Structure formats: structure tokens, C-alpha cells
Amino acid sequence: MLKETIRQLVNSTEKMSMAMGGQLQLAGVSAAEQKALLGELNNKKEKNSGYAYMWG
Amino acid sequence: MNKCNPLIGQKMREQVSRWFTAEPLARFTGMFIDDKLRESIKFGQLTVIHYKMFGGSGDEVYAAAAAVELFILASDILDDLQDQDAPAKPWMQVPQSAAIHVASSLLMLSQQAMMECTTDNKVRIALAEMMNTQLLQAANGQMLDIMNFAMDEQSYLEVVKQKSSALLTFACMTGVILAGQPQQSIVADYAAEIGTAAQLRNDLRDLLRWDEKSDFLQRKHTLLTMYLLESLAEGDRWILDYFEGRLSIEDIESNRERFAETCERTGTILYGSVMSRMHYNRFVELLDSLQEASPWKTSFLQILNQEIA
Numbered sequence: 487m488l489k490e491t492i493r494q495l496v497n498s499t500e501k502m503s504m505a506m507g508g509q510l511q512l513a514g515v516s517a518a519e520q521k522a523l524l525g526e527l528n529n530k531k532e533k534n535s536g537y538a539y540m541w542g
Numbered sequence: 543m544n545k546c547n548p549l550i551g552q553k554m555r556e557q558v559s560r561w562f563t564a565e566p567l568a569r570f571t572g573m574f575i576d577d578k579l580r581e582s583i584k585f586g587q588l589t590v591i592h593y594k595m596f597g598g599s600g601d602e603v604y605a606a607a608a609a610v611e612l613f614i615l616a617s618d619i620l621d622d623l624q625d626q627d628a629p630a631k632p633w634m635q636v637p638q639s640a641a642i643h644v645a646s647s648l649l650m651l652s653q654q655a656m657m658e659c660t661t662d663n664k665v666r667i668a669l670a671e672m673m674n675t676q677l678l679q680a681a682n683g684q685m686l687d688i689m690n691f692a693m694d695e696q697s698y699l700e701v702v703k704q705k706s707s708a709l710l711t712f713a714c715m716t717g718v719i720l721a722g723q724p725q726q727s728i729v730a731d732y733a734a735e736i737g738t739a740a741q742l743r744n745d746l747r748d749l750l751r752w753d754e755k756s757d758f759l760q761r762k763h764t765l766l767t768m769y770l771l772e773s774l775a776e777g778d779r780w781i782l783d784y785f786e787g788r789l790s791i792e793d794i795e796s797n798r799e800r801f802a803e804t805c806e807r808t809g810t811i812l813y814g815s816v817m818s819r820m821h822y823n824r825f826v827e828l829l830d831s832l833q834e835a836s837p838w839k840t841s842f843l844q845i846l847n848q849e850i851a
Contacts, residue, residue, distance in 0.1 A: 488813075489769060489813060493773060519816065
């Protein structure tokens with residue numbers, strides 16, 4: 487389900503914006519997956535460059 | 543933790559001086575150790591920090607960390623010889639027969655160094671048993687990786703667990719046992735999470751590069767290449783055709799930017815980042831649940847976040 491959610495996000499700028507703002511309900515995604523996904527999206531938003539390779 | 547690096551390096555060199563009496567063996571090994579010490583010795587640092595976390599306080603840990611790093615050096619050499627993709631490394635610039643011999647000699651030297659790091663026979667036996675168990679597991683994982691064996695996500699994560707996580711467990715558990723403690727399952731659990739997180743991060747790097755280390759150009763099955771192949775649009779058909787051998791590298795060598803764009807557009811990069819972060823988060827949760835780790839958490843995270851060569 488995480489994979490499907492990611493495919494939906496990258497295909498919809500609206501859904502991606504909502505997810506980055508924490509406003510999108512992520513049905514079927516576990517709490518651990520959701521935390522990691524939001525962590526990566528926030529990281530991208532803050533750095534405004536590709537997804538992080540590092541965690542820091 | 544970086545201040546322990548010279549001590550670990552010194553112990554590595556002492557073992558070489560003592561046991562490698564053939565001049566070329568000592569000379570080549572010395573060159574290889576010099577190269578290793580210029581880069582990362584985070585496995586040895588993990589041994590030291592676990593020794594301290596679990597109550598150890600002597601200097602014997604530097605000899606144990608040297609044993610760990612001697613094995614890691616052997617493993618690095620063999621890995622590069624198998625992959626033939628690191629021409630700048632000193633072991634790739636000497637006759638291959640010599641490099642193979644140094645690596646196999648280092649495997650034995652690491653065992654000897656581990657046996658000599660303590661005079662307590664109970665600890666020595668526990669170290670030997672743990673070392674052999676973890677390194678045999680890593681050997682199985684490495685073989686599956688060489689043969690590109692994983693065909694689905696679950697089997698890939700199993701290979702990663704065997705290949706990468708066993709070495710991390712070996713490094714961490716050496717410190718635990720040397721401190722006089724029994725093996726800790728939580729340490730093995732979080733080592734597995736660190737290993738998986740780090741491997742997925744490396745997979746991201748190796749997906750996007752466009753040289754002999756590229757997982758895509760090498761048609762390597764990873765979590766990310768599998769996700770990518772499942773996510774292709776009609777116009778991306780060339781990626782599947784290359785991966786399945788219907789196109790050659792000459793057919794696609796000018797497609798680097800197209801490939802990077804496809805990885806971004808399909809969410810492959812995001813998927814890899816999320817999966818890596820999820821395993822890292824799980825490691826941190828496990829670390830937080832371990833009371834002994836509390837004073838050492840910052841140092842532990844610093845070791846892990848050093849740049850990997």
C-alpha cells in the first residue's frame with residue numbers, strides 16, 4: 487500500500503502538496519510508513535532539493 | 543569516537559607486524575590498512591561504543607575493534623575484487639593473486655586478533671562462536687547478492703539482512719561480549735535495522751549513478767530497481783527492455799537524464815528514501831528502549847552518520 491500511495495503522490499501535485507502539509511489521510515499506510523514518508527517529504531520541503539540520502 | 547581511530551589502527555598494525563613475517567605480505571597489508579584508516583572505521587567504533595555501553599572500561603577493546611576492522615578490510619578487498627569496480631583502490635593496483643592472498647590472510651589474522659584480545663577463556667569462546675555465526679551468515683548473504691538471487695522485495699530484504707546486518711551485529715556484539723555480557727537480542731535487532739537502512743541508502747546512490755557501479759546498468763535486482771520496473775509508463779519501455787537484455791548498454795548509454803527523470807517521476811527515489819528512513823526510525827526506537835544506550839546515543843548516531851566511503 488505504501489508503494490501505491492507513493493505512486494499516487496508523485497502523479498498528483500495536489501495530493502503531494504496536501505501530504506507535505508500533513509493534510510492528506512493516508513489510508514492503508516502503517517504508522518511507521520507514514521512517519522517515514524512525512525519525514526522524507528518534510529526533508530524535501532526544507533532543503534528544496536532531492537530526497538535526502540542521509541537521515542540527519 | 544574518532545579519537546579511538548589511532549588506537550584501533552595501531553592495534554591493526556601490531557597484528558600485521560607480529561604475524562605477517564613475509565615482507566611482501568606485510569608491505570601490501572600495510573598499504574591497504576593505510577587506505578582503510580584514511581576512510582571510515584565505523585565498525586571498530588561500534589565495537590568500542592558497545593563495550594562502553596555495556597560496562598566495559600579497559601583498553602582491550604581496541605584490540606577487539608582491530609580484529610573487527612581487519613575482517614572488514616578483508617571483506618572490502620574481496621568485494622572489490624568480485625565486482626571489479628574500484629580501480630583506484632590500492633588492492634586493485636597490485637597483482638590480483640597478491641590481493642586475493644592478502645584478503646584471505648586478513649580473514650585468518652582477524653580471527654587470531656580476536657582470540658588474543660582477552661585472557662578470559664569464557665569470553666574468548668563466546669566471541670569465537672558469535673564471530674563465526676555472524677560471518678557465515680554474511681558469507682551466505684554475499685553469495686546470494688553476487689548471484690543476483692533476490693527476485694522479490696521480501697527475498698531482497700532477507701539477503702540484505704544476511705549480508706549487511708550480520709557484519710553490523712558482529713561489530714556491535716563483539717563489544718557486548720567483551721564487556722562480559724551475554725549476547726543481547728535487542729542489539730542484533732537494531733543492527734539489522736541499521737544494516738537495512740544503510741543498504742537502501744546505498745541502493746539509492748547506486749541507482750542514479752551511470753558507471754560500472756550502477757545497479758541499473760548492471761541489471762541488479764534491488765528493492766528500487768524492482769519498484770521502478772513495476773512503475774513504468776508506456777514511454778519508459780526501454781528501461782524494461784534493457785533490464786531484460788533486449789537492449790544493450792550501447793543502445794541506452796545516452797539515456798542517463800531520461801533515466802533519472804523516470805526514477806523521480808515514478809516515485810522510485812521517494813520510495814527508497816522512505817524505506818531507508820523507516821528502518822532507521824525503527825533502529826532509533828529500539829535504541830531508545832535500551833537503558834544502557836542513553837548516555838551514548840549522541841555518539842552512536844554520530845558514528846552512523848559519518849560519510850560512508
